[in-house]
Amino acid sequence: MAQCLFCRAQGNFRTREHIVPESLGNRTDILEGVICSKCQNYFGKEIEKAALEKTPIAIWRTYLGIQTKKKNLPSVNLDPPVGGAIPALHPASETGIGFSAHEDGSTSIDVYDAITNQRIFRRDKDEYEYRMVATPWHLSIIGRFLGKMGLEYVALTDLNYALSVQFDDVRSFVRYGSRKSLWPIYWGKQGKIEDLKGPIIWSGLEGRQEIECYSYALARIVKGEVIFAFLIGIELMVVCLTERSPIPDIENCFEGTTLSCIYYPDGSW
Secondary structure (H helix, E strand, C coil): CEECCCCCCEECCCCEEECCCHHHCCCCCEEECCCCHHHHHHHHHHHHHHHHHHCHHHHHHHHCCCCCCCCCCCEEECCCCCCCCCCCCCCCCCCCEEEEECCCCCEEEEECCHHHHHHHCCCCCCCCCCCCCCCHHHHHHHHHHHHHHHHHHHHHHCHHHHCCHHHHHHHHHHHHCCCCCCCCEEEEECCCHHHCEEEEEEECCEEEEEECCCEEEEEECCCCCEEEEEEECCEEEEEECCCCCCCCCHHHCCCCCCCEEECCCCCCC
16 A cells, blocks of 8 residues: 555555656656545646646746647646635736747747737837736745655655655645745746757758756755755746745855745735
């Protein structure tokens, strides 16, 4: 009898869990028989779908043209949900915005709101700007998404260690969330946008272009905390899997990248 990594239910599970979703390009990092079907279905519908369609991860996924598991190019509408228990809309954020990837490698901005259209596409501007302010809802989804992947990578390395009490706080937050508390996320930029897509390699009349879909790191820092880092596009997102409070000095753990803690304290929304 196995024990579910997240809810600790007992059973003979037959699930195959892609640690990083297939819609971000993962075909190899898979956990088998470790997560119950109830948890797997919940994560797919409630966490991964929101992260891949309504957060900055959705923008990068579209810009990079990462195909879905059904081999379709991504198209997203970034408007957050309305009326939930956690605030999802900030007054400074744009609404009525989406992005679509196309076969020629381009990405289009899809504007569904007339006022937003006028502000973004002003005739006196040479560049366009889209504003997404991370609300408690965004940070909850991203924190749970990163925590899920991080704990699953721990399990891929050492399942008994991943089931230890050291990870119980992040395990509970990932599976059940919280209406009052968030998990701190450390955020920074790494590299340049120009470097994301490699040169076109021509073979006869056809060309191909390689892109890096994502990269990750799982590490134990000097003080003993286990951290998980996930890079997509040029945005680096880091969570600590063993400590819920903001960690001093974590901002300088990655050479060449300064991290900032993005966080809403308990009771601030």
